[in-house]
Amino acid sequence: MCTPMPLLDVRNLKKYFPLKRGLFGGPASLVKAVDDVSLSIEKGETLGLVGESGCGKTTVGRTIARLYDPSGGTIRYDGTDITHMTQRELVPLRRKIQMIFQDPFSSLDPRMTTGDIVGEAIDIHGLAKGRERAERIRAVLASVGLSDWHANRYPHEFSGGQRQRIGIARALVVEPSFIVCDEPISALDVSIQAQIVNMLEDFQEKFGLTYLFIAHDLSMVKHISTRIGVMYLGSLVELAGSDELYGNPLHPYTQSLLSAIPIPDPIEAAASRRIMLEGEVPSPIDTPPWCKFVSRCPQARSICGENPPEFREVASGHFAACHFI
Amino acid sequence: MRSHGKIEPELFRRADMAEAADRETRPNVTYWQDVRRRLFENKTALAALFAIVLIVLCAVVIPMVKPDYYSNHFEVSNQWPNASYWFGTDNLGRDIFTRIWFGARYSLIIAFAASFINLVIGTLYGGISGYAGGILDSVMMRLVDIIYSIPMTLYVILFMVFLGPGLHSIIFALSVSYWLPMARIVRGEILQLKQQEFIMASRALGASDSRILFRHLMPNCLGQIIVTMTLSIPWAIFTEAFLSFIGLGIPVPRASWGTLASESISYMRIAPYQLIFPASAICLTMLAFNVLGDGLRDALDPKMR
Amino acid sequence: MNMRKVPEHEEDARKIQLLEISHLKTSFFTHLGEVKAVDDVSISLGESETLGIVGESGSGKSVTMLSVMRLLADNGRIVSGGIHFRGKDLAKLSEGEMEHLRGKQIGMIFQDPMTSLNPVFTIGNQLTEMIARHLGLGKKDARDRAVEMLSTVMIPSPAQRMRQFPYELSGGMRQRVMTAMALCCHPDILIADEPTTALDVTIQAQIIDLLKDLKSRIGTSVILITHDLGVVAGLCDKVCVMYAGQVVESGSSADIFYTPRHPYTKGLLKSVPNPKKIMKERLVPIRGTPPDLLKPPLGCAFAPRCDHTMKICILRRPPLFEVGEGHGASCFLNHPDLPASA
Numbered sequence: 001m002c003t004p005m006p007l008l009d010v011r012n013l014k015k016y017f018p019l020k021r022g023l024f025g026g027p028a029s030l031v032k033a034v035d036d037v038s039l040s041i042e043k044g045e046t047l048g049l050v051g052e053s054g055c056g057k058t059t060v061g062r063t064i065a066r067l068y069d070p071s072g073g074t075i076r077y078d079g080t081d082i083t084h085m086t087q088r089e090l091v092p093l094r095r096k097i098q099m100i101f102q103d104p105f106s107s108l109d110p111r112m113t114t115g116d117i118v119g120e121a122i123d124i125h126g127l128a129k130g131r132e133r134a135e136r137i138r139a140v141l142a143s144v145g146l147s148d149w150h151a152n153r154y155p156h157e158f159s160g161g162q163r164q165r166i167g168i169a170r171a172l173v174v175e176p177s178f179i180v181c182d183e184p185i186s187a188l189d190v191s192i193q194a195q196i197v198n199m200l201e202d203f204q205e206k207f208g209l210t211y212l213f214i215a216h217d218l219s220m221v222k223h224i225s226t227r228i229g230v231m232y233l234g235s236l237v238e239l240a241g242s243d244e245l246y247g248n249p250l251h252p253y254t255q256s257l258l259s260a261i262p263i264p265d266p267i268e269a270a271a272s273r274r275i276m277l278e279g280e281v282p283s284p285i286d287t288p289p290w291c292k293f294v295s296r297c298p299q300a301r302s303i304c305g306e307n308p309p310e311f312r313e314v315a316s317g318h319f320a321a322c323h324f325i
Numbered sequence: 326m327r328s329h330g331k332i333e334p335e336l337f338r339r340a341d342m343a344e345a346a347d348r349e350t351r352p353n354v355t356y357w358q359d360v361r362r363r364l365f366e367n368k369t370a371l372a373a374l375f376a377i378v379l380i381v382l383c384a385v386v387i388p389m390v391k392p393d394y395y396s397n398h399f400e401v402s403n404q405w406p407n408a409s410y411w412f413g414t415d416n417l418g419r420d421i422f423t424r425i426w427f428g429a430r431y432s433l434i435i436a437f438a439a440s441f442i443n444l445v446i447g448t449l450y451g452g453i454s455g456y457a458g459g460i461l462d463s464v465m466m467r468l469v470d471i472i473y474s475i476p477m478t479l480y481v482i483l484f485m486v487f488l489g490p491g492l493h494s495i496i497f498a499l500s501v502s503y504w505l506p507m508a509r510i511v512r513g514e515i516l517q518l519k520q521q522e523f524i525m526a527s528r529a530l531g532a533s534d535s536r537i538l539f540r541h542l543m544p545n546c547l548g549q550i551i552v553t554m555t556l557s558i559p560w561a562i563f564t565e566a567f568l569s570f571i572g573l574g575i576p577v578p579r580a581s582w583g584t585l586a587s588e589s590i591s592y593m594r595i596a597p598y599q600l601i602f603p604a605s606a607i608c609l610t611m612l613a614f615n616v617l618g619d620g621l622r623d624a625l626d627p628k629m630r
Numbered sequence: 631m632n633m634r635k636v637p638e639h640e641e642d643a644r645k646i647q648l649l650e651i652s653h654l655k656t657s658f659f660t661h662l663g664e665v666k667a668v669d670d671v672s673i674s675l676g677e678s679e680t681l682g683i684v685g686e687s688g689s690g691k692s693v694t695m696l697s698v699m700r701l702l703a704d705n706g707r708i709v710s711g712g713i714h715f716r717g718k719d720l721a722k723l724s725e726g727e728m729e730h731l732r733g734k735q736i737g738m739i740f741q742d743p744m745t746s747l748n749p750v751f752t753i754g755n756q757l758t759e760m761i762a763r764h765l766g767l768g769k770k771d772a773r774d775r776a777v778e779m780l781s782t783v784m785i786p787s788p789a790q791r792m793r794q795f796p797y798e799l800s801g802g803m804r805q806r807v808m809t810a811m812a813l814c815c816h817p818d819i820l821i822a823d824e825p826t827t828a829l830d831v832t833i834q835a836q837i838i839d840l841l842k843d844l845k846s847r848i849g850t851s852v853i854l855i856t857h858d859l860g861v862v863a864g865l866c867d868k869v870c871v872m873y874a875g876q877v878v879e880s881g882s883s884a885d886i887f888y889t890p891r892h893p894y895t896k897g898l899l900k901s902v903p904n905p906k907k908i909m910k911e912r913l914v915p916i917r918g919t920p921p922d923l924l925k926p927p928l929g930c931a932f933a934p935r936c937d938h939t940m941k942i943c944i945l946r947r948p949p950l951f952e953v954g955e956g957h958g959a960s961c962f963l964n965h966p967d968l969p970a971s972a
Contacts, residue, residue, distance in 0.1 A: 191901050
């Protein structure tokens with residue numbers, strides 16, 4: 001590790017959502033959306049977080065950005081414990097930690113112009129007024145490749161890729177140092193995805209940004225990330241440098257996930273062997289205390305149904321949670 | 326292979342596409358301009374809007390031109406509609422045409438005022454309940470359920486008996502009871518909008534609760550609020566007419582449409598027109614507001630986009 | 631390099647095409663004007679062939695197939711062109727004849743299986759009803775056939791699934807049920823419109839395998855509509871690339887992936903990272919955005935985003951140039967008169 005203190009340090013993060021069971025439903029059961037996740041992100045790197053829907057990757061992102069209150073664990077940003085800060089205390093921190101959202105259609109207020117959407121952050125933090133405000137909006141829109149006249153337009157007049165640019169501009173205008181990118185490209189067309197990914201890379205280089213990049217498209221994550229974490233049912237099952245993870249996946253879930261990536265090459269696709277997983281992801285309600293992957297694991301043995309595997313460092317910088325590694 | 330025709334080599338030169346890259350192609354259309362277009366494309370709704378404007382204009386202008394609605398002229402009592410009394414006269418010889426438009430003033434003032442008050446209470450109540458969520462939301466909504474469980478007309482009547490007949494008491498009685506549907510609809514909308522990512526985004530930027538509620542949530546509910554309000558006006562007109570009909574309305578000699586209808590009941594056999602005109606006024610106005618409300622709903626519905 | 635393998639059935643396919651779409655134009659009429667969603671598209675499909683139609687949103691890939699099924703929205707209309715299914719022009723059939731054909735001879739599965747299933751009936755109910763109606767079977771036989779179909783699409787314990795409602799099934803299971811429903815009458819063509827887009831990667835892999843398996847077992851012709859080149863590469867014999875309502879390139883899977891001749895196809899291939907590569911390369915995106923179909927460009931629709939735009943591209947719309955056996959690309963770069971310098 002090059003720096004002594006990571007920019008973001010998450011220890012044993014938990015986020016449980018109570019599930020109501022009607023009026024007299026007895027004790028509410030818990031959806032363990034995030035269950036004991038520990039990770040750290042160095043300044044200037046991109047940590048990719050992948051997993052299937054319902055694995056809790058979005059919840060991790062939103063909890064780190066303190067849009068949700070954590071149910072347990074600690075989140076330290078730049079040395080400061082932000083786990084239990086109130087919304088009011090968080091306001092100055094909001095300039096440092098920003099988010100880019102998945103859905104370019106629901107992430108922009110349909111009743112506001114582009115200029116006002118981007119300008120909202122300026123107003124909230126009192127960064128600029130009048131002409132200076134307009135100039136700042138113009139500059140940030142230009143930096144994401146939008147023109148002056150776009151500022152007076154409403155979101156519905158833009159294409160998906162342009163909307164996502166507006167979302168990026170909104171996050172950038174407060175000059176943050178850490179951005180949670182919550183599936184920023186999965187709703188976009190292929191030819192546009194590359195535009196957005198390149199833009200994010202450019203900004204990272206220019207402003208020294210740090211990203212948490214959440215996605216389910218494994219090939220894009222591989223491309224953009226320095227390190228990658230794989231999540232399954234609320235827990236991290238493997239975490240390693242991106243080339244290491246793709247070249248030498250250790251956890252059976254990672255292996256099957258990687259083998260499931262469709263390859264845009266007919267010969268390679270025909271040659272590749274898939275590790276098919278049986279069934280589907282089980283419900284995250286009241287998950288068992290043992291290995292969560294046991295119901296689908298092709299290598300499961302009796303110990304897997306008894307003890308939870310420890311998430312440990314199996315090689316330098318390569319973490320995994322499986323009994324047989 | 327097909328022949329593709331000869332092309333001069335000149336045309337194979339590189340073209341500069343840079344100037345074509347960024348142009349305004351479509352006109353700048355705001356949401357409300359779009360709504361207006363959709364509303365105006367709906368001919369029935371447009372006719373209803375026109376009818377409402379006409380009724381309101383008549384209610385404003387005609388009483389100014391013919392201010393006498395109260396003095397008795399027994400020599401012309403119970404006249405059928407004719408050239409000098411377009412809608413005929415009542416048993417006291419008063420011109421029904423004049424009285425209808427005076428009545429329109431009362432009916433419309435009551436309807437608009439009650440709807441406006443129910444808009445304010447309902448929106449705030451529903452907005453706060455929906456946005457706060459949790460226990461506060463449950464308590465507030467159970468309260469609405471309890472009030473809902475008593476038939477509205479019943480306690481409008483109770484209020485009227487308690488407060489005594491009069492313009493203010495009718496408006497008061499209507500507005501304290503009619504905000505319930507508005508509160509429920511606004512709450513439902515807010516609950517749905519709250520999950521949208523743009524609310525998350527705003528919170529991630531550090532926006533305060535009141536900013537999120539009034540800058541983001543409320544403007545996005547506006548469409549539903551307008552529709553609900555438009556549709557609540559005919560109900561207010563009807564309830565007012567009903568109250569007046571059973572004698573709890575505007576005191577004589579002033580009269581709303583309901584009072585006019587009520588007075589004419591005794592003469593129905595000999596002078597049915599005395600009932601027909603106020604009754605049609607009530608029906609037409611209610612119809613117009615309902616049609617307009619439906620048209621607005623279609624025009625505002627983002628799913629139609 | 632030319633990796634093209636000539637399929638054994640190609641010669642037959644030349645003679646009678648199962649489905650022949652010729653010069654199809656479909657438009658939507660909005661208050662802003664005519665949106666030319668499909669603009670002069672010709673596609674053919676032979677017996678037991680798998681055709682992938684690749685394109686981005688708004689490229690007209692779904693509208694083309696909805697035109698075939700005659701399931702267009704109210705403001706959409708087939709303006710001109712022919713859709714010949716076994717020689718019958720579908721564009722001219724009555725609604726009644728079309729209803730008979732849908733499901734029985736051409737089955738379709740959609741991206742969102744939840745909205746395509748009726749939430750208030752059980753899976754069994756819906757399957758049995760459909761089989762009984764199309765195949766004229768009795769209640770009992772239809773039920774047996776339904777159970778058989780569910781096991782064909784590898785649904786575990788099919789008899790129990792028959793009693794379940796759509797909401798009780800996961801996304802992948804629902805997509806299997808939809809596939810069973812589309813296949814239960816042995817259709818000649820199965821149209822799959824983004825069947826895996828709403829699914830997770832591991833489930834997507836299951837469905838792709840299922841389609842591959844069904845193709846070889848049942849021999850149905852499949853038209854797969856997708857934006858994902860990876861899905862196409864694993865599944866399709868022939869590929870059509872669509873852009874702005876037009877077919878820009880078509881050919882065998884190998885033609886498209888290894889010797890693309892249209893800049894858009896090349897751009898698409900370059901903008902997806904290959905996870906097998908260890909060295910990190912910068913992605914090459916296609917700049918700009920697709921054209922507004924209300925005012926499509928006069929010439930080539932891709933010209934404003936293309937890196938090789940020539941004067942001719944702005945003036946004239948490129949026809950489909952035949953660049954190889956069964957491989958066509960509509961780009962003037964393939965014109966025989968093209969000077970070597972350009």
